């Protein structure tokens with residue numbers, strides 16, 4: 001089963017006849033025109049928990065645990081860090097799109113007949129086009145938005161708190177003795193570097209991603225409380241970078257998981273974001289644009305506003 005097949009699919013003659021076999025290896029995406037070019041987009045941000053946060057992970061003898069990653073730093077120290085898993089952020093972002101209000105009075109997911117787990121998988125769906133979909137047995141649309149990061153900067157271990165009763169058990173259980181349980185929480189003030197990447201999407205498709213990224217921030221977390229903010233530097237600039245490009249240039253503002261000092265993480269983020277040009281909010285090179293700080297926030301909000309104008313309020 002594991003034997004490697006000869007890679008015949010890559011050896012098609014360039015001008016050879018199109019075969020049915022070959023159509024299986026294409027992306028299935030429609031061609032765009034010069035007015036709607038496909039580009040790559042990246043969002044880099046450092047998020048800050050403004051209160052304790054719970055990221056439902058697993059339950060162990062009445063303790064609800066949060067997700068933790070174990071790592072060894074560059075200098076050989078073993079660490080455990082809190083974590084916002086990229087798959088959880090992705091889920092919240094998709095849900096923000098599904099639940100977005102449309103002018104007709106519907107929610108976007110209902111209007112598109114697109115939901116979880118039954119996604120519509122149509123290439124022109126403003127949700128499935130960037131986020132991908134699977135309509136079992138019928139069609140698959142590969143997602144072109146991927147999520148990364150989420151490993152906390154500080155090595156602050158989550159704190160356990162006693163809770164009276166799980167809300168799910170409060171209904172119709174009035175006569176029973178409440179079952180106390182403990183829940184872990186990520187502590188406030190933890191920084192989480194996170195990244196969203198979009199591969200070969202149009203400006204219109206990226207507008208869904210920009211809207212979802214921003215709209216998801218107040219809704220991140222399981223249960224209550226929810227919400228996380230874009231952290232700011234000492235000069236009150238949002239720690240945010242948006243790239244739109246064909247050629248990957250500059251340096252990617254990614255924080256090493258070995259870093260545990262928030263000041264160093266913020267300095268690294270700014271240093272990497274500003275390469276190769278300092279003191280500008282907009283780096284413009286051939287086939288590459290980078291917006292930093294407030295300019296990045298403005299740019300994301302401009303895309304999100306386009307999404308509302310052309311999809312939700314159209």
Ligand SMILES: [Zn+2]
Pocket residue numbers: 112113114115119120121122125126127128129133
């Ligand atoms: Zn869809």
